[in-house]
Amino acid sequence: MEIRNIAIIAHVDHGKTTLTDAIMTQCGHGDEGSMDSNALEQERGITIYAKNTSIQYKGTKINIVDTPGHADFGSEVERVLRSIDTVLLVVDAQEGPMPQTRFVLKKSLELGLKPIVVINKIDKPAADPERAHEQVLELFFELGANEEQINFPTIYAIGRQGIAKKNISDDTKDLSALLDTIIEHVIPANSDTNISNNGSAAQVFNLAYDNFLGRMSICRVYGGKFVDGQSVFVKNNSGRTYAGKITKLFTFEGKQRVAVPEIVAGDIVMIAGMPEIFIGDTIVDTENGDVMPAIKIDEPTVSVDILVNNSPFAGREGKFVTGRQIRERLEKELEVNVGLRIDFSSNESFHVSGRGELHIAILLENMRRRRI
Numbered sequence: 001m002e003i004r005n006i007a008i009i010a011h012v013d014h015g016k017t018t019l020t021d022a023i024m025t026q027c028g029h030g031d032e033g034s035m036d037s038n039a040l041e042q043e044r045g046i047t048i049y050a051k052n053t054s055i056q057y058k059g060t061k062i063n064i065v066d067t068p069g070h071a072d073f074g075s076e077v078e079r080v081l082r083s084i085d086t087v088l089l090v091v092d093a094q095e096g097p098m099p100q101t102r103f104v105l106k107k108s109l110e111l112g113l114k115p116i117v118v119i120n121k122i123d124k125p126a127a128d129p130e131r132a133h134e135q136v137l138e139l140f141f142e143l144g145a146n147e148e149q150i151n152f153p154t155i156y157a158i159g160r161q162g163i164a165k166k167n168i169s170d171d172t173k174d175l176s177a178l179l180d181t182i183i184e185h186v187i188p189a190n191s192d193t194n195i196s197n198n199g200s201a202a203q204v205f206n207l208a209y210d211n212f213l214g215r216m217s218i219c220r221v222y223g224g225k226f227v228d229g230q231s232v233f234v235k236n237n238s239g240r241t242y243a244g245k246i247t248k249l250f251t252f253e254g255k256q257r258v259a260v261p262e263i264v265a266g267d268i269v270m271i272a273g274m275p276e277i278f279i280g281d282t283i284v285d286t287e288n289g290d291v292m293p294a295i296k297i298d299e300p301t302v303s304v305d306i307l308v309n310n311s312p313f314a315g316r317e318g319k320f321v322t323g324r325q326i327r328e329r330l331e332k333e334l335e336v337n338v339g340l341r342i343d344f345s346s347n348e349s350f351h352v353s354g355r356g357e358l359h360i361a362i363l364l365e366n367m368r369r370r371r372i
């Protein structure tokens, strides 16, 4: 089956998740709930973590990564952009491009991606889709887009009603115009052998945990294929290579993972069996296979010191209150929270740096809920 891999990117609240949910619903995955599945995401009504899903449309598999639009979670966007071939740049038809539109578009253009622009929320009373389109075009020029990138296809949408159109005046009732454009415009992922010319390779862009299988890596397969039970090598950008063995393979159907005997180039998959793997690492089938370029993440902007509570109120809340327990939790967080930096060198406190106040606040709230 042919495969297309895309990410949906935008400024906060411009309608990425609503659009992704509508695509899921129209492609038969409406009973799986919103992409904003995390408890904190539901409480706050924003996306915090990039997540992937997979649908089938006209016999083609489309892997979609929904990303957060809040600037504090920019690293979530950066870490997934390598694993996909095109972005849907969603822009609110009333607000036009906003600061984070610029940030995510810049990162995409730098990677050579050719975006599809979705002017969304055209149902808003004050929407001005033509002006938004004009502003997006200007932004492409400003960011130094090449000619191919500037010739982006534009789709007009009401994500909340599951409607997409090629022209504003079209009378459409579903998202076919968008899905057809994805099939036409995005290069088939299977044909993508240019990145790895040295055997089978997959790069990790996310991690997950399973009580039975342990650490799971979510990867994009770049070349060849891997089979269940295969012996492989893991390589990282600091030059380390070590042997490993695949103990289980999955692909995605909607948000569900499905066990498969083999995975092929182009697909976005989940691999179990490598307990020490990290985001950015490359899995190869031969010891001299090429390591993929590192995934670049911008530096943090704010920091806080976390220390053991020694105030008179100590011990009133939480269960895991020692320095060692805090440290263990922070070390685990570092594995998946790629925008975070932590300095463990002081004995008294941990110096935690993130991409903004909300980035740190979500970390602290997650720790509090784990009774730390």
Ligand SMILES: Nc1nc2c(ncn2[C@@H]2O[C@H](COP(=O)(O)OP(=O)(O)OP(=O)(O)O)[C@@H](O)[C@H]2O)c(=O)[nH]1
Pocket (backbone or CB within 6 Å): 010, 011, 012, 013, 014, 015, 016, 017, 018, 019, 045, 046, 047, 048, 067, 068, 069, 070, 120, 121, 122, 123, 124, 157, 158, 159, 160, 161
């Ligand atoms: N009027 C209108 N509102 C919409 C449309 N699509 C989404 N919304 C509303 O816009 C708000 C934000 O939608 P989300 O889909 O959560 O936005 P998002 O881009 O995923 O937000 P983050 O992931 O937090 O960046 C919600 O209140 C939606 O109901 C649309 O087509 N028209």
Ligand SMILES: [Mg+2]
Pocket (backbone or CB within 6 Å): 016, 017, 018, 036, 046, 047, 066, 067, 068, 069
């Ligand atoms: Mg969202």
